[in-house]
Amino acid sequence: MSVPADLQYTAEHEWVRLEGDVATVGITQYAADALGDVVYVDLPKVGASVSSGSIVGEVESTKSVGELYAPLDGEVVEANQAVVDAPETINADPYGDGWLVKVRVSETPALLSADEYRALIGQ
Amino acid sequence: MSEPSTPVSRLSPLHDQHVALGASFTDFAGWQMPVRYTSDLAEHHAVRTAAGLFDISHMAEIAVIGEAAGAFLDEALAGRLSALSVGKAKYSLILDEHGGIIDDLIVYRITDHEFLVVANASNRDAVVAALTQRTADHAVAIDDRTDATALIAVQGPAARAVLEATSAFVAPELDELKYYAWTTGAFVADPASDDSVAVLVARTGYTGEDGFELYLDTAHAAGLWAALLEAGAPLGLQPCGLASRDTLRLEAGMPLYGHELGLSIQPVQAGLGRVVVTDKPHFVGKEAIERGPGDDARVLVGLAAEGRRAARAGYPVMAGDEVVGEITSGALSPTLGHPIAMAFVHPAHAAVGAQLDLDVRGSRIPATVVPLPFYKKEA
Numbered sequence: 001m002s003v004p005a006d007l008q009y010t011a012e013h014e015w016v017r018l019e020g021d022v023a024t025v026g027i028t029q030y031a032a033d034a035l036g037d038v039v040y041v042d043l044p045k046v047g048a049s050v051s052s053g054s055i056v057g058e059v060e061s062t063k064s065v066g067e068l069y070a071p072l073d074g075e076v077v078e079a080n081q082a083v084v085d086a087p088e089t090i091n092a093d094p095y096g097d098g099w100l101v102k103v104r105v106s107e108t109p110a111l112l113s114a115d116e117y118r119a120l121i122g123q
Numbered sequence: 124m125s126e127p128s129t130p131v132s133r134l135s136p137l138h139d140q141h142v143a144l145g146a147s148f149t150d151f152a153g154w155q156m157p158v159r160y161t162s163d164l165a166e167h168h169a170v171r172t173a174a175g176l177f178d179i180s181h182m183a184e185i186a187v188i189g190e191a192a193g194a195f196l197d198e199a200l201a202g203r204l205s206a207l208s209v210g211k212a213k214y215s216l217i218l219d220e221h222g223g224i225i226d227d228l229i230v231y232r233i234t235d236h237e238f239l240v241v242a243n244a245s246n247r248d249a250v251v252a253a254l255t256q257r258t259a260d261h262a263v264a265i266d267d268r269t270d271a272t273a274l275i276a277v278q279g280p281a282a283r284a285v286l287e288a289t290s291a292f293v294a295p296e297l298d299e300l301k302y303y304a305w306t307t308g309a310f311v312a313d314p315a316s317d318d319s320v321a322v323l324v325a326r327t328g329y330t331g332e333d334g335f336e337l338y339l340d341t342a343h344a345a346g347l348w349a350a351l352l353e354a355g356a357p358l359g360l361q362p363c364g365l366a367s368r369d370t371l372r373l374e375a376g377m378p379l380y381g382h383e384l385g386l387s388i389q390p391v392q393a394g395l396g397r398v399v400v401t402d403k404p405h406f407v408g409k410e411a412i413e414r415g416p417g418d419d420a421r422v423l424v425g426l427a428a429e430g431r432r433a434a435r436a437g438y439p440v441m442a443g444d445e446v447v448g449e450i451t452s453g454a455l456s457p458t459l460g461h462p463i464a465m466a467f468v469h470p471a472h473a474a475v476g477a478q479l480d481l482d483v484r485g486s487r488i489p490a491t492v493v494p495l496p497f498y499k500k501e502a
Contacts, residue, residue: 033147034147036158036159036163036366037162037163039164039431039455040432040433042432058484060432060433060455061163062163062167062366062370062455062457063158063163063366064435065484091162
């Protein structure tokens with residue numbers, strides 16, 4: 001199970017790549033595998049302000065619905081329309097083309113390291 | 124994302140095969156069963172276009188034995204099983220005194236004096252208990268053979284070709300075996316040592332496709348599974364998990380216990396009135412069935428919507444601002460490409476063509492009542 005060392009994570013199985021004050025957010029491979037084939041994605045609108053822990057979108061598979069939680073406080077600056085159009089991208093490339101939103105972070109959040117996330121999922 | 128859970132539970136006789144194939148597992152009715160091997164969608168499409176191989180060994184096999192077995196089942200179940208010919212199978216229900224559904228069943232007539240009742244894993248104990256209790260006035264024996272029995276399903280338009288291509292599997296004239304009929308085949312595990320075992324080969328299934336269900340002893344299950352996979356691979360056979368099984372049966376409009384069927388639901392509400400033979404002198408639940416569930420009792424319908432956002436079990440069905448029903452199963456149909464659902468709705472809103480709204484976590488999705496099944500294979 002891939003857990004890239006250069007990313008940060010949440011207990012809700014999301015990953016965060018912080019570059020300057022912009023955080024790119026997606027779901028982990030563990031989460032994508034647990035969901036199965038993703039068939040529908042609902043993302044927040046650009047300009048929406050989000051707060052850490054709030055539900056901002058959905059990732060649905062044929063079997064189940066996963067809620068997307070904002071991993072940090074900030075403003076959505078980009079939503080990945082490509083995954084809305086082709087949700088299977090999340091399964092194929094969860095850490096790359098399957099990213100979901102970019103958020104301009106107002107406060108640097110406390111997140112899990114790759115090692116901490118690996119421990120969380122028992123790897 | 125919420126935390127998935129996979130508690131440890133009972134293992135199928137094919138568990139090692141599933142692990143070797145890289146399956147993901149789910150806890151289902153106390154069993155750890157494959158939910159998928161690779162992709163729910165790929166497995167679903169394999170069954171619609173070629174063939175899928177399912178381990179459903181968690182299902183319960185219960186033998187009913189005795190000269191009075193037919194007469195007993197006529198009283199214990201909703202159908203008239205005494206009229207079933209040897210070599211045939213019938214879909215049936217076991218009801219409680221209130222006409223509620225304890226389980227749905229497939230009943231095979233093995234001999235004049237023996238039937239095989241196949242129940243859902245989740246209802247195994249309830250069905251065995253009800254059957255045993257109902258034997259009071261009948262000289263029949265109830266024998267729960269679940270732990271000794273494996274069940275492998277081969278489903279899809281290429282299912283027969285897969286069985287015929289499996290040299291270690293021998294069965295007479297599968298092309299002449301009718302839907303809901305069974306025959307006896309054999310799995311020859313080792314021709315050299317003459318290690319051969321009988322297989323009950325039934326033309327039944329839960330996918331809406333042609334297919335077969337193979338019952339055999341647990342000791343030989345892994346060998347048959349491997350032989351089918353190897354012979355079937357060139358024909359497009361894929362191992363399939365319970366996730367695809369659920370979307371396949373939903374498209375085929377087949378009920379799932381705990382969703383479309385339950386103790387508080389009478390058969391007529393679920394569109395299964397035809398399964399109950401009411402002109403029998405007595406059967407458990409008869410008085411309640413004759414009274415009926417009431418004029419306002421909700422009835423099962425199919426719902427189709429546009430877009431990709433599926434309503435799931437438990438979501439409300441609305442007519443204007445009024446809640447008129449509840450979804451029992453829902454998914455984005457892999458074959459049809461749009462959301463489908465089954466729901467219990469008030470009879471005033473159950474006519475085909477009725478326009479309703481599905482409350483999908485606060486959003487209203489327009490939906491239309493459509494006939495079941497959603498998907499029917501080409502004849």
